[in-house]
Amino acid sequence: MTITNEGARAQIGVTGLAVMGSNIARNLARHGHTVALHNRSIAKTDALIAEHGGDGDFVRTETVEEFVGALQKPRRVLIMVKAGDPTDAVIEELAAAMEPGDIIIDGGNALYTDTIRREASLRERGLHFVGAGISGGEEGALNGPSIMPGGPKESYEALGPLLESIAAQVDGTPCCTHIGPDGSGHFVKMVHNGIEYADMQLIGEAYNLFRDALGYDADKIAEVFTEWNAGDLESYLVEITAEVLKQKDAKTGKALVDVIVDAAEQKGTGRWTVKSALDLGVPVTGIAEAVFARALSGSREQRRAAVGLASGQLADKPADAAQFTEDIRQALYASKVVAYAQGFDQIAAGSAEYDWDLHPADLATIWRGGCIIRARFLNRIKEAYDENPQLPSLILAPYFRDAIETAIDSWRRVVSTATLLGIPVPAFASSLSYYDALRAERLPAALTQGQRDFFGAHTYERTDAEGKFHTLWSGDRSEVQA
Ligand code: NBP
Numbered sequence: 001m002t003i004t005n006e007g008a009r010a011q012i013g014v015t016g017l018a019v020m021g022s023n024i025a026r027n028l029a030r031h032g033h034t035v036a037l038h039n040r041s042i043a044k045t046d047a048l049i050a051e052h053g054g055d056g057d058f059v060r061t062e063t064v065e066e067f068v069g070a071l072q073k074p075r076r077v078l079i080m081v082k083a084g085d086p087t088d089a090v091i092e093e094l095a096a097a098m099e100p101g102d103i104i105i106d107g108g109n110a111l112y113t114d115t116i117r118r119e120a121s122l123r124e125r126g127l128h129f130v131g132a133g134i135s136g137g138e139e140g141a142l143n144g145p146s147i148m149p150g151g152p153k154e155s156y157e158a159l160g161p162l163l164e165s166i167a168a169q170v171d172g173t174p175c176c177t178h179i180g181p182d183g184s185g186h187f188v189k190m191v192h193n194g195i196e197y198a199d200m201q202l203i204g205e206a207y208n209l210f211r212d213a214l215g216y217d218a219d220k221i222a223e224v225f226t227e228w229n230a231g232d233l234e235s236y237l238v239e240i241t242a243e244v245l246k247q248k249d250a251k252t253g254k255a256l257v258d259v260i261v262d263a264a265e266q267k268g269t270g271r272w273t274v275k276s277a278l279d280l281g282v283p284v285t286g287i288a289e290a291v292f293a294r295a296l297s298g299s300r301e302q303r304r305a306a307v308g309l310a311s312g313q314l315a316d317k318p319a320d321a322a323q324f325t326e327d328i329r330q331a332l333y334a335s336k337v338v339a340y341a342q343g344f345d346q347i348a349a350g351s352a353e354y355d356w357d358l359h360p361a362d363l364a365t366i367w368r369g370g371c372i373i374r375a376r377f378l379n380r381i382k383e384a385y386d387e388n389p390q391l392p393s394l395i396l397a398p399y400f401r402d403a404i405e406t407a408i409d410s411w412r413r414v415v416s417t418a419t420l421l422g423i424p425v426p427a428f429a430s431s432l433s434y435y436d437a438l439r440a441e442r443l444p445a446a447l448t449q450g451q452r453d454f455f456g457a458h459t460y461e462r463t464d465a466e467g468k469f470h471t472l473w474s475g476d477r478s479e480v481q482a
Contacts, residue, residue, distance in 0.1 A: 010036035010059045010070045012162060013077045015090060016108075017044040020134070021080030022052075023141035024107065027166045029056025038067040040081075068097040074158055075102040078132075083108040091118060091129075100126025103155050107134045109269055112183035112190055112276075116354075119151060119182040128155035131182070133189020135371035136168070144168035146371035147176035148192070148363075150185025168370025175370040179363075180356035187276075187350050188363055191343050194273025194287040196237075196372050197266075198339035201290035201427045203241050206328050209414070212423050214321050218255035222246045228329060232403075233336075235375030264294040273346070280349040285434050286339035289426040315420035324417070330410035335431035337404060340381060341394035342434070361385035395438065404435065 013036035014025040021039075025048065028035045034057040039045045042062055049060055061067040068075060075098055079090050087108055094104055104127060106115065115131030122129040129151055136145035147167045149156060156178040167176035179185045203225075210216040210224065222245035229238045247256040270291040277284040296303075318324035344360050351358035364382035367373055384397035394400055404411075415432050418425040437443060452458040459468040459482040468482040 008070050008072050009057075010034045011072055011076070012036070013038060013061075013067055013071050013075070015039065015064075015067065015077060015079055015094070016081035017048055018080070019138045020107070020141050021078075022048045023138050024078065024080060024134070024145075024166070025058070026052050026055045027142055027144070028162070029058060031165045032056065033162060033165075034059065036061055036067055036070040038062075038064065064093045064097050068094065073099075073102070074128075075099070076105065076159060076162070077103070078105045078107050080107050083110050084114075087114070088118070091122070095122060095125060095127055098127060101128070103128040103130060103159060105130040105132050105149070105159065106186075107132050109133075109189070109193075109267070110186050111272055112187035115150065115183035115186045123152075128152050130155055130159060131184075131186040132163070133179075133185050133192065135189060135192055135367075135373075137372065140168065140370050140372075144175070144370050146192075146366050146369065146374070148179050148185045148189050148366065149176070150179045150182055150187075152181070153178060167366075168374075170365075170369040173365060175366040175368065177362050177366055180351070180358050182354075184351075184354070184356040184358060187354075187356075188347060188358065190269050190272050190276065191346050191350075192363075192367065192371060192373060193269035194277075194284065194290075194346075195339055195343040197270035197273075197290040197294070198284075198286035198343075198427060199235075199237050199336060199373055201293050202286070202332055202335050202339065202431075203237060204293075205418075205425045205428050206332050207241070207245070208423060209328055209418060209425070210325075213317055213417065213421050214324060215317070218245045218257050224325060232333060232376065233329065235377065236372060237375075263298045263300055265298065266291070266294050270294070273343075276350070277346050280346060280353060282342070282346045282349045283434065284342040284346055285430045286335065286342055286427050289430045293424075293426055311422045314422050315417070317421070318417060324413075327410035327413045327417075330407035331414035331428050331432075334404050334407035334411045334435070335428050336377065337395060337400050338431035338434055339427075340377070341400075344381075344394055359385075359389070360391075361389065393438070395435065 011033045012028060014021050015038040017037060017039040025035050025037060036059040037045045037048060038061050045060055049058055059070045061070055077094055079087060081087055081090050087106055087110060091104060104122065110131055119129040131150045133148035134145050144167055147163050149163060160178065164174040164176045167174040179188055207221055210221045222242045225238055225242040229242065245257055249256045249259045252259055270287060274284060274288045274291050347358055347360060361382050364378050364385060368378040380399050381394065384391060384394060384399060391397055395404065411432055415425060415429045449460040453460050453470055454473045457470055459470045462469055469479050470482045471477055471479050
C-alpha cells in the first residue's frame with residue numbers, strides 16, 4: 001500500500017489513547033509538536049480532542065492509513081497500547097503502511113525479549129523499532145516522564161530531541177537518553193520497576209513496624225514519613241506514602257489505609273525482573289522478596305486459615321520510640337542501598353549478556369526525575385558511577401559504604417527486634433543477610449560444593465591449587481584431579 005504524505009503536518013503520531021497515550025500526546029502537543037492521534041476505537045480519540053483539544057495542534061485520524069498519511073517523513077509513531085499481543089497486532093498494521101526509514105516506538109511495558117524479537121523483524125523490513133521504557137504513571141506522562149529508549153542509535157538522532165523535550169528535567173538535564181540497542185530500553189525499565197517493588201516493600205515494612213511495634217496510627221506515621229522526606233530519604237515514594245497515610249476515608253472517617261484490603265496486586269514487571277535475574281544468575285533478593293511479599297499478601301484464604309498460629313514468646317515493644325524510629329530510618333536507607341545495588345548488578349549482567357554497553361551513571365541520571373523511583377539518592381548513585389564506572393557493587397562506593405557503616409547497628413536492631421516481636425520484615429532481613437554474605441570471608445558454599453561432589457561428582461576447586469578436583473566418595477575417598 002502506498003500512502004501519500006502530501007500536506008502531512010504531524011511530527012509524530014500516537015496510537016493507543018488510553019490514560020498513558022492520551023497524556024503523552026497532550027504533553028507532546030503542549031511542547032509545540034503537531035500530533036496525529038489514532039485509537040482502535042474512535043471514541044477515545046474524540047474524547048481527547050473534545051476535552052483537551054486546546055492543549056495544542058492535533059490531527060484526528062480514524063484509520064491506520066489516514067494516521068500514517070498524516071505524518072511527516074521519516075514518520076514517527078508512538079504505540080501506547082496494552083503490552084503483549086495488542087502491541088504485535090498494532091505493529092503489523094503500522095508496518096504494512098509505513099516505509100523504510102520510518103520509526104515505530106513502543107512506549108508500553110513490553111517484555112524486553114519481545115522487543116529484541118520485534119526490533120530484529122522490523123529491521124529486516126527496513127523500519128526502525130525503538131522499545132522505549134516510560135516511567136512516571138499518568139501524571140509523569142502528562143508533565144514529564146523518565147524515558148528509556150532503546151533501539152538503533154541513528155533513530156535516536158531523529159527522535160531524541162522530541163522525546164527529550166517532553167521528558168522531566170532535573171538541573172537542566174532531560175530524564176531521557178539513548179539507552180542502547182534493541183531490548184535494552186525495556187530491560188532497564190523492567191529493572192527500574194523491580195527496584196520500585198523493593199522500595200515500596202521496604203517502605204511498607206517500615207510502616208508495619210511503626211504500626212505494630214510502636215502502636216502508631218496512620219496520622220502519626222504520616223508525620224514521620226513527611227519528616228524523612230526532608231532528609232536523605234527524600235523521594236517520590238516516601239512523599240506519596242505520607243499522602244496516602246494522611247488520607248481519610250469519606251465513608252467511615254477512618255484512615256483510608258485502614259479500610260483498604262491488605263492484598264497487593266501486580267502487573268508483572270517485578271516478576272519479569274526476578275525471572276530475568278534468575279536466568280542471569282544475579283541475586284536480586286530485595287526485589288524477589290518484594291514480589292513474594294505481594295504474592296503472600298494475596299493468598300487470602302491461606303492467610304485467613306493461618307491467623308492464630310502460635311507466635312511463641314514475643315518480646316516487649318521497644319522502650320525508646322525515638323531511638324527505634326531512627327533505627328527504622330537507617331534500616332530503610334541501608335536496605336534501599338542493597339536493592340539498588342542489586343538492580344544495578346542485574347543491569348550490568350544484562351548488558352554483558354546482550355552486548356549492550358549500558359552506562360549505569362546515565363540511568364541514575366535519567367531516574368532522578370519523572371519516574372516513580374525518583375529520589376535524592378539517585379544523585380549519589382550517579383556520582384558513584386561517574387567516579388568509578390567499573391564499581392564492582394554500589395555498596396563499595398565510598399559514600400554508600402560510609403552510609404551503611406553508620407546504619408549497620410540500627411539495621412541489625414530493627415531486624416532482630418522485628419523477629420522477636422513476630423513482625424515480618426522479609427526485605428529488611430534479606431537485605432541485611434545479603435550484605436553480611438557479600439562481606440563474609442567464607443560462605444557455606446564450600447560445603448555445598450562438597451555435597452554436590454558427593455552425590456553428583458560435580459567436582460570442586462581447592463583454595464590452595466589450580467584446577468578441578470573430585471573425591472572418590474564411594475571408593476577409597478582419595479582425591480583425583482578432574
Ligand atoms: P492499557 O494498557 O489499558 O491499554 C489500552 C489501550 O490499548 C487502548 O487504547 C486500547 O484500545 C488499546 N488496545 C487494546 Br487493549 N487491544 C488492542 C488491539 N488489539 N489493537 C489496538 N489497540 C488495542 O493503557 P494504558 O494504561 O494507557 O497503558 C498503555 C501502555 O503503557 C501499556 O503497555 C502499559 O503497560 C504502559 N504503561 C502504563 C503505565 C501506567 O501507569 N498506566 C505506566 C507506564 C507504562 P481501545 O480503546 O480500542 O480498547
